[in-house]
Amino acid sequence: IMKRIGTLLFFLLFFSSASRASHLLGGEIGYEYVSTTGTTHTYRVILKFFSDCSSTSAALPLLIGATPRVSLYDNNTWINAVSLTYNASLSDVEITPVCPDEASNTQCTNINNPIPGVKLYVYDGLFTLNGTSNNWRFQFEGSISVGLPLASNAGRTPLITNANVQFGNSLMYLEATLNNTGGPNSSSNFTSVPTPFFCLNHLQTYNLGAVDPDNDVLVFSLVPARESLIVNAPPPSDIVYNPPYSATSPVPAAPGTFNFNTMTGQMNFNPNAAVNSVVVNKVDEIRGGVMVGSSMREMAFIILTDCPNQGPGGPVINLENANVDPTDPSLINACEGTDGNVSFDIQATDPEGDNINITTTNLPSGAVVTVSNNNTPNPVMNFSWDIGGVPPGDYLFYVNLKDDGCPVSVTQTIAYTIRINPVYKYNMNDTVEICRGETYQFYGKQYYATGLYDTSFTTVKGCDSIYYLNLKVNPLPEVVLNHGNGANEVGLCPNSQTVLSIINATSGDTYQWYNSNTPIPGETGPSYIVNSEGVYWVAAVSAKGCVDTSRMIKVVIYPQPDAMIEPLEGGRAFAVKQVKQRRPSHWPRFRL
Secondary structure, three states, X not given: OHHHHHHHHHHHHHHHHOOOOOOEEEEEEEEEEEEEEXXXXXXXXXXXXXXXXXXXXXXXHHXXXXXXXXXXXXXXXXXXXXXXXXXXXXXXXXXXXXXXXXXXXXXXXXXXXXXXXXXXXEEEEEEEEEOOOOOEEEEEOOEEEOOOOOOEEOEEOOOOOOEOOOOOOOEEEEEEEEOOOOOOOOOOEEOOOOOOEXXXXXXXXXXXXXXXXXXXXXXXXXXXXXXXXXXXOOOOEEOOXXXXXXXXXXXXXXXXXXXXXXXXXXXXXXXXXXXXXXXXXXXXXXXXXXXXXXXXXXXXXXXXXXXXXXXXXXXXXEEEOOEEEOOEEEEXXXXXXXXXXXXXXXXXXXXXXXXXXXXXXXXXXXOEEEEEOOOEOOOEEEEEEOOOOOOOEEEEEEEEEEEOOOOEOOEEEEEEEEEEEOOOEEOOOOEEEEEOOOOEEEOOEEEOOOEEEEEEEEOOOOOEEXXXXXXXEEOOOOOOEOHHHHOOEEEEOOOOOEEEEEOOOOOOOEEEEEEOOEEOOOOOOOEEEEOOOEEEEEEEEOOOOOEEEOOOEEEEEOOOOEEEEEEOOOXXXXXXXXXXXXOOOOOOOOOO
8 A cells, every 4th residue: 555655646746746737828927126225126027827727627726826936147147036926816817708698608617618718827026136237037937836746837728739839848938138227127018918819710909008117119029939848947949830830920810911010019810720829929128229128928829710709990080180191090190299189089890789898008198088988889989189299209009999799708909109290390590691682492482582481391191391491691792982973984194093992891802803804913902093094893702702893984094185375366365275185074274
């Protein structure tokens, strides 16, 4: 008898220590910042498991009160490990998406029931980090609990068929990273309930509903599921996907129906085969262009072949001060500085006429959502947001549409992005200078006066790009000559001279004097001494490059007059008489 008992105990110890009986549909890992004391930093790591109630009734008790082991690494250096604490208040909770009438008919209530079931289990533990690193890693490496007789490891559900995941040989591996060189960080929270059931030949959506407590920019990706063949023995390896499936294309989908948005995490697909798929979402957090952390969720997608219930949905309608992007119906484009609220409605409908409940998460600050006729077959959600003063950027929020269909209800989590596009302003501070008398052509119009002018162009996003012309008209240089009171001709006596000069010459202007059209070498001042005949003028160039010319002045040299003395008639005195020669009009008349 003792021998039989000993043999039985051996087998119990052996199989319990190597058990992978948890049969997990999925799991996720993240963390939150707690405190800092000196150079040490405390973080709480949160680990969640989603258990397949249909696998075995022996699997679920192994998760109750379990102490999963998570290791802390700095890069590839192992620091320590912490056994997490079971969170009883949040655990052993069924999250199967069934209608109230079928709540007792899932396999979480009785493994022989016809409806598959899912239960949630939550664990957490505190880690102390000494100093800073750009690559702290919290790694779950497969150990769910230690100690006999309830030792258990993280075995995946054998329902998975898109990859080589064999019950008893594959341990789930999950990882979250932290870069605290720039300060503390908390990983993003996943607000959507990870219900894994999808319907064959029905359009499906999936979204984590990720919300970041630090308002970091989130970048989403699909990554390979990883496995450890020996518990707590890293490094893990990527699982092998069965062709044609891969980490980035993990689900069966009709051609052209699968798409994944890296900016919102939205996955859409129409499953066309009953292939159950392991899907792993990773969320990176970016702050100031630097990655400060990441978290992940793995989930098995179970494709149901008999789905009497299709998911609710609804178009975006009645947009004001915004428009739907033509390439993405969940992207709403608005313009920076828009007067009046950006608003739109989502008119929800359900193919079976089920009642629909609409909720939202992660609304932008100041945005208001109201739902009329909620929990009826035709609720309408109104979104309204005054974006005056809101800087350009992408603002992500989630709309959850849940029907009350039976036996399995459907929840659609859809990510909507309000993209506030900048109004580009070009050349407002750049000045174009011209000279008086010139014109400047600006997008088909001629401008000749100092001022700020603009023209607008509508971009493909519906926002105006404004191009500015900041025009300055510079004055022409001063070129008024002093000579002749406006006369166009100046006469000189032989061997005499006169001075031509600019009245009110401006410092900084440059000059060039001309005789006819020939520049006079070396004469570049504001005045010029003339002692020979010619047609004289001056060109002036201002410091701004503006050019003007003076009037032309003709200089004439008159010859000396011939004079003779002859008596006046009647014996009177003598007089001087001009003979033959022309006398300039300004010469004086005189008598002797």
